[in-house]
Amino acid sequence: MPLAAEKRKHPRIKVSFDVEVRHPLNGVAHYQTRDMSDTGMFVISKASEIVAQEGEIVRVLIETASFVEPMTVDMRVVRHTSDGKALSFI
DSSP: OOOOOOOOSSOOEEOOOEEEEEETTTEEEEEEEEEEOSSEEEEEESSOOOOOOTTOEEEEEEOOTTOSSOEEEEEEEEEEETTEEEEEEO
16 A cells, blocks of 8 residues: 655654753753754654643754754744654744
8 A cells, every 4th residue: 555645734854953942931851853844843852851831932942063053943832742742933
């Protein structure tokens, strides 16, 4: 049986790099990206996790070898799963 075609408006690309997620009240946690699209990313827990409700804004610090300097972006928590969080760029 052939696989279904990608139906997402913004296809995801598998990427793996470390990110730091800061919640204004609940502190800092470290995650690793699983995938990214034009509209957001999915992050999986590395060791710690912050409590963040769907709809809340978090600040994400992205550091990779391909960036000259770390990038900081505000993102909205859009979904939780058992292995991580879906975040959207705002």
